[in-house]
Amino acid sequence: MELNSIKDAFDRVAKKQKLSCCKTQEVIDQVIQEIETAWEMMCSTASDHNLVLAELKKMLNDIAPLSQIEGTQKELNIALSKCLKALEKLNPDISKAYRNEEFDAHTVNHIIASHFYRQGLFEVGDCFINEAKEPDAAVAIRSLFQEMYQILEAMKGRNLEPALKWATNNSDKLKENGSDLQLKLHHLQFVEILQKGSRDEALKYARMHFVPFAGNHMSEIQKLMGCLLWAGRLEQSPYAEVLSPTNWDIVVEELTRQFCNLMGQSYESPLSVTIAAGVQGLPPLLKFMTVMAGKKQEWQSMKQLPVPVELDSEFQFHSIFVCPVSKEQSTDDNPPMMMTCGHVLCKQSINKMSKNSTKSFKCPYCPSDIDAGQCRQLYF
Known part of the structure; x- marks a missing residue:
């Protein structure tokens, strides 16, 4: 590239x-x-x-x-x-890869403002909203991200109270998501208390907060109980890894991920992902546009590109089905259809092979006889 x-x-x-x-x-x-x-x-x-x-x-x-x-x-x-x-060698004229699309300006402004808010740039986000003359575009999401950053700022000062309060209030939803964030926060708080040398206070905290997690996390809790023997000198103990700053980084990431999940937002900024994917896909797209321009062909009306634009796995969010017979990507008008034998073709391929459902045909991948009327549409 x-x-x-x-x-x-x-x-x-x-x-x-x-x-x-x-x-x-x-x-x-x-x-x-x-x-x-x-x-x-x-x-x-x-x-x-x-x-x-x-x-x-x-x-x-x-x-x-x-x-x-x-x-x-x-x-x-x-x-x-x-x-x-x-x-x-890098063609600076990226306008060749631009396709005329109608965008909802309100939605775009909301995405940009949300990006600033999720980065903690609240003053910049407010300024953008005022300049765009859309004061109500992201008021709700601003308050949510502001709450998240207040919790994260407190954690930077090793204050876990706001995070623990939020996790307690949302404990049921966290359990539904399979997250053990609440235990991880109690873990950090326990270690903080123990590191200050207060063994009795740490034991009291453990009895109060670790019991609900004993069923699924007994080994981890037993390890923390072993730390009680090294109160005030954990760095010299066999459990010194509990003091690693990485533990805090992991919990911060988990809290951010779960917070975004519970308020219906993605962990990564949609604007950042879009730009990053665009930067990765731009070079091969520009090459294709150059070839199209040389052949004096128009690509604006194409429903899909005739060449693949490969993106890394982190930019792949939806399953894509390509018919093994026609080699075309499925669409709403040409959806994937599962045959009675379990193999899948696109609808147009099945119609073509069955003469528009007038006769049965052989599956191209096994000797089964297929009745087009019994094929079922697949949804990804």
Whole structure:
């Protein structure tokens, strides 16, 4: 991919620039050291200034600072030229891949404002809403994300009370989602209490909060009970991993994920995902548009592209069925149909093979006789 080649070229430039900088600083330090040594000798009343200067000149000639610097600078220039060539290969005219679509401006504004709010940029989001003249576009979602960030800010200061209160209020919904967030929060609070050296208080906290989770998390609770023997010195215990900051990061991520889930929002910002997927899919799309333009063909009216635009798995949210006979992607007018034998073809392929349901036909993948009237539509 062109974007990857540009990144590699940039990384090489950064590496060469760092080497050039280090080499230049090394040469400068050598020159400074020789000059300082000569100055100290000249300050001595017994030294011959002409002789000292002559010796300094000889030393500087031996160091050959320009020669040393030119080598790394030349390598940097070569890397820069290759980076520029890689940039030239990237077609900046992305308008060729633009397709005329009608967007609901209100929906787009809501998505943008929600992106700012989910990033914690509430003032920026408010400013955008005011500029877009849609003050009611994201009021509800703003208050929800504000609550989430108040909880996360408290957690940064190792204050778990707001998070525990939220998890308790939503414990039933968290259980439905199969999340053990509440236990993880109690886990962190227990360790915080124990780390302060209060064994009795930690034991009291465990008795109060761990009992409801004993059935499914006994081994984890037993491990925490073992920590009681090392109150105030957990870092020296066999359970030192409970102090890892990673434990907090995991809980923060889980809380954010569950909070977004419960308010009907995705964990990742839809705007960020859209842009990231677009950046990944843009290079092959631009190549296809260039070929189409060369053949003077119009792609605006196409229902689907004739070439695949591969995206990573994190950008694949819906199942896609391609008919193994026609090699066409299923649509609302041409849905996938499961035959009585269990194999699946698109509706148009079945109609074609059955002469519009007037006769039975052989499944192309097994010897079963298929009656088109008994085929059932599949929903993904």
